[in-house]
Amino acid sequence: MQQSKAVCVIFLLTIVSLILIPLQWLAMKAGHPVQRQLPYLWHRIATRLVGIRITQKGKPATHRPLLIVANHASWVDITVLGAVMPLSFIAKSEVEGWPILGLFAKLQRTVFVNRTRRTETGAVASQIAGRMASGDAMVLFAEGTSNDGNRVLPFRSALLGAATKALENGAPVEVQPLSIVYARQHGIPLDRRTRARIAWYGDMELGGHLWGVFCNGAIDVELTWGEPVEVSPGTDRKALTARLHADVERMTITGLTGREPLDPEAGEAEVPASEATQ
Incomplete structure (x- = not known):
């Protein structure tokens, strides 16, 4: 029964993709x-077909330019976030060459980053900044x-x-x-054990x-969704990173355990095995 469901999902997603991919390609060419909107539509259909139910606490910022900073467990994250609002992603350059996912990443107008070439970081940051300034949530x-x-x-x-x-x-810039x-x-x-069925990491096929x-x-x-942070010319990048990490870590621990960490300023990065249930 489960295999029949998977075949049905793949068949329907293929039909949807064959319709939307040419339209997205033309839209990108024409600007x-x-x-x-088309990737957003695809992700909304995909979450319905696969059976992914999304609950949101808080709201995504409506302000633009906007940079969203999140934790990452699986390729499923892409479809989940893509079904919430129109947005684009920042991904490592290897993703561009992956079968299937690489194509969809390009059609999502992803910005690819070569992590082995640190000299390119400034140029990539400028590209991301330009996309944000044009109204894209990244x-x-x-x-x-x-x-x-x-x-x-x-x-x-x-x-x-x-x-x-x-x-x-x-324009003022917000990071959420x-x-x-x-x-x-x-x-x-x-x-902890069963969550790994959804997570995709390491050398998983x-x-x-x-x-x-x-x-x-x-x-x-x-x-x-945490409180957006407004960035100013004097914002220290490393201090901003530390603050965002603390916020995401605190919210993740709360989501996993159902309660706030004892010390929100210094929560454990890894949740104890006995508490990692919802």
């Missing part, structure tokens, strides 16, 4: 504003990689410089922290993971 997974969904890894500060660069266009927590599957709370998610579905994910 038409609908290029922001998502940065600041850990620089995905993990098992039970913790928040240290944030990298380099690309947060894009927020400062966007100030050069004259966001926590993504996979809470339940088929209504059953996930723990993509095809098998896609198939597993399509077969099982019925995922409840909680998004917690």
